[in-house]
Amino acid sequence: MSKLLNSIAGWGVNIAIAMTALRTNLMRSILTTLGVMIGVFAVILAVAVGNGAQVSVTQQIATLGSNMAIVVPQPDSGSGPPRSTDRGRLTERDGRAILRQVSGVSAVAPQIRSSVQLVTPGRSATTQATGATPEYGIVSNVTASEGRFLTDGDVGAAARVVVIGQTVADKLFADANPVGETVRINRVPFKVIGLLESKGSNLGNDNDDQIVVPITTLRQRLQTTAMQGPDDVTLLFVGFEDEDSLFTGQQEIKRMLRDRYRVPKGRISPFTVRTTTEIAETTGQVTQIFQAVLVAIASISLLVGGIGIMNIMLVSVTERTREIGLRMALGAKRSDIRNQFLVEAAVLCVIGGAIGLTLAVLAAAIFQQVADFPAPVGLDTAIMSVAFSAVIGIIFGGYPAIRASRLSPIEALRSE
Amino acid sequence: MTAPLLETHDLVKDYVIGGEVLHAVNGVSLTIKRGEFVAIMGASGSGKSTFMNMIGCLDVPTSGTLLLDGIDTKTLDSDALAEIRNRKIGFVFQQFNLLARTSALDNVAVPLIYAGLGYTERRERAQAKLEAMGLGNRLQNTPAKLSGGQQQRVAIARALVTDPLMLLADEPTGALDTQTSLDIMGIFQKLNDEGITLIVVTHEPDIAEYAERRIIFRDGRVIEDAAVKSRRRAVAG
Ligand SMILES: Nc1ncnc2c1ncn2[C@@H]1O[C@H](COP(=O)(O)OP(=O)(O)O)[C@@H](O)[C@H]1O
Ligand SMILES: [Mg+2]
Numbered sequence: 001m002s003k004l005l006n007s008i009a010g011w012g013v014n015i016a017i018a019m020t021a022l023r024t025n026l027m028r029s030i031l032t033t034l035g036v037m038i039g040v041f042a043v044i045l046a047v048a049v050g051n052g053a054q055v056s057v058t059q060q061i062a063t064l065g066s067n068m069a070i071v072v073p074q075p076d077s078g079s080g081p082p083r084s085t086d087r088g089r090l091t092e093r094d095g096r097a098i099l100r101q102v103s104g105v106s107a108v109a110p111q112i113r114s115s116v117q118l119v120t121p122g123r124s125a126t127t128q129a130t131g132a133t134p135e136y137g138i139v140s141n142v143t144a145s146e147g148r149f150l151t152d153g154d155v156g157a158a159a160r161v162v163v164i165g166q167t168v169a170d171k172l173f174a175d176a177n178p179v180g181e182t183v184r185i186n187r188v189p190f191k192v193i194g195l196l197e198s199k200g201s202n203l204g205n206d207n208d209d210q211i212v213v214p215i216t217t218l219r220q221r222l223q224t225t226a227m228q229g230p231d232d233v234t235l236l237f238v239g240f241e242d243e244d245s246l247f248t249g250q251q252e253i254k255r256m257l258r259d260r261y262r263v264p265k266g267r268i269s270p271f272t273v274r275t276t277t278e279i280a281e282t283t284g285q286v287t288q289i290f291q292a293v294l295v296a297i298a299s300i301s302l303l304v305g306g307i308g309i310m311n312i313m314l315v316s317v318t319e320r321t322r323e324i325g326l327r328m329a330l331g332a333k334r335s336d337i338r339n340q341f342l343v344e345a346a347v348l349c350v351i352g353g354a355i356g357l358t359l360a361v362l363a364a365a366i367f368q369q370v371a372d373f374p375a376p377v378g379l380d381t382a383i384m385s386v387a388f389s390a391v392i393g394i395i396f397g398g399y400p401a402i403r404a405s406r407l408s409p410i411e412a413l414r415s416e
Numbered sequence: 417m418t419a420p421l422l423e424t425h426d427l428v429k430d431y432v433i434g435g436e437v438l439h440a441v442n443g444v445s446l447t448i449k450r451g452e453f454v455a456i457m458g459a460s461g462s463g464k465s466t467f468m469n470m471i472g473c474l475d476v477p478t479s480g481t482l483l484l485d486g487i488d489t490k491t492l493d494s495d496a497l498a499e500i501r502n503r504k505i506g507f508v509f510q511q512f513n514l515l516a517r518t519s520a521l522d523n524v525a526v527p528l529i530y531a532g533l534g535y536t537e538r539r540e541r542a543q544a545k546l547e548a549m550g551l552g553n554r555l556q557n558t559p560a561k562l563s564g565g566q567q568q569r570v571a572i573a574r575a576l577v578t579d580p581l582m583l584l585a586d587e588p589t590g591a592l593d594t595q596t597s598l599d600i601m602g603i604f605q606k607l608n609d610e611g612i613t614l615i616v617v618t619h620e621p622d623i624a625e626y627a628e629r630r631i632i633f634r635d636g637r638v639i640e641d642a643a644v645k646s647r648r649r650a651v652a653g
Binding site: 024326331333 | 469472474475494495498499501502503507513515517518526527529530531535574578
C-alpha cells in the first residue's frame, strides 16, 4: 500500500519535474505541442465529419420513405454511369400491373420529373417539378403542412394546382402564406394549394427545393423533354407493406418487367429496381470509405506531431545530459530518468491533445452552424483522442527516454 | 568487527585512446575507515578523479575489487548502485552542479525524491540542512542569486541531506577564492568531527593540511599515504 502511494507520489514528482523543464523552454514546448494539437484536431474533426456524413446519409434515405423500391427505365449500371442508348420505357400501365401482380405492394407512385421556372410578381425561382399522384404522398411520406396535398380529383381534371416546398415558398412569397396564391410555372398560371412539410437538407441537398403538381397537368402543360408515349413516366416509387415483401417484390418486379418488354434471355434488362435498403447500404459504404480516407489523412498529421515530439525530446535529452548525470549521481535509478522524460513527452501530448480536442469541438459546432452539416463529437471520440495522444507521447517519447536512462552516470556528468 | 567503509584491491581503470591503452588508475589498493578525513593529492592527470568516480559508484573499474561498507560493488546492478549513491554517498563537485532556475530548497531536496520521501518531509529535511549550512535565509534563492561559496554550501547541504556515510568532494574549492575555500574546509572539519567520512581531492597543499590523512597519486598509482603531521584547524566562524 505504502509502496503504491510512493509510486503515485513519484509520478507526481515526475510531473513537477516535467512541468519545470517544459516551462524553462516555453516557446519550444508550445511549438511542439502545436504539432500534436493540430494532429488531434484533424483526427477528431475527420471522425466528426465522417460521422456527420453517415448521419446525413441515413437521414436523406429516410426522407425517401422506408420499404420502397424505385424503378427507373435504365439498365442497372452498378455504380457506373448509365448508358443512355439502352434507355427503356416505363409507363403508368407498368405501375398498375406491378400493383396488381406483385405481392405485398401497398401503393405505386408514378412520377415525371422536369425542371421548371416559377414566377410571381417581382420574384422568380427555378426548381424541380414532380408530376405525381396522391400515392406519391403515401409512398414517400410527403404531406402538406399548410393547405392540402394532391387528390385524385386534381389528377383526373389535370388541374393547375401546385404544392410547393418551403425553400420555393421563401423565394417566391417571402414570409407571406403562399396557400391560395397564384404562381406562373413556365408561364402557365397555377394555384398554390399547399405547402410541403419541411424535410430539411442533407449533404448540401435541399429537400425543400421542389414542387409537386398533378402528373396529368405536368404532362400536358409543363413537360420540356419529349416522352415516347402519352403514358410514359420518369420513374415509379413502389411502396411495400413490410421489409420481407420488399425483398421478394424487388425480384418479382424485375422478372415482370423483363416479361412485359420481352427482353431476351441473356440480354441486360433496361430497367433498374433499387430498394431503399440497398441505397442505404451502398451510400453507407461510400461514406465509410470517405470517413476512412479522411481519418487516414488526419492521422498522418498526428504522426508528424508525434515525430515532432520525438525530435524535441531527443534534443532535450542531449541538452540535459549533464542534468541526467547529476540526477544519477544523486540516486536516480534508470527507471526514474526514463519516467521523467516519458512524463515530459506525455504532458506535452496530453496538453496538445486537450487543446486540439477543444478546438475540434468548437470547429465542429461552427461547421454545423455555417454548413448546416452535422459533425457530432462524441464522448468516446474525445476520450479516445486524448488517450491516443498520450500513447503517441509514450511511443515517441519512449525512445529518447530510454536513451537517456541508458547513459552512464559518469559520462553524462562529464558532458558539456 | 565491522568492515572498513571502503576497501580497494588492485583497482584499475583503463581508457583506450586511438588504439593505445591508458591506465588512468593503475592498481590502487587502500582502505579507508569510518570517520577518516582523507585528502587526495597529485598532479593533474594522475588519476584522482577517475579513482573518486569509481569509489563513488559513478564509474565501473576495468579490474580489481571495490568493497563499499563490506559489499563487493561488482555484484550490484544499476538500481542497487543508484541506491548506494543515494543513501551512502554524498557528492560535492568543483562546479557545484546545482540545477539552474531551481531554488536552493528544491536543489537540496532532489536526492530525497529518489529516496522516495513525500513532499513535506523532503522540504523539512532540506530546510534543516540548509539552515545548518547557514543558509536559512536563502531557501528560495536560485543558484544565479547566490555567491560561489553559498552555492557550494547548498551543494554540501544536498550531499548531506540523505545522511550518507561518506562525502566525496573532487576539488570542491577549485572554483573558490582562498577565504571561501578555508570556510568550506572548516565546514568539512566540523562535519568530520560529527562522524562523517570525508574524501577530498585537492591540489593545494595547505587545503590538504585540514585533513588527517594525505594520499598522493602519480600516474594512476599511490606514491605516498601518510598522516598529516601538522594538521590545521579551521578558525571558528
Ligand atoms: N573518459 C576518458 N576517456 C579517456 N581518457 C580519460 C577519460 N577520463 C580521464 N582520462 C584520462 O585519464 C587520466 C586521469 O584523469 P583524471 O582521473 O581526470 O586525473 P586527475 O583528476 O588526477 O586530474 C588522464 O590522462 C585523463 O586524460
Ligand atoms: Mg580531476
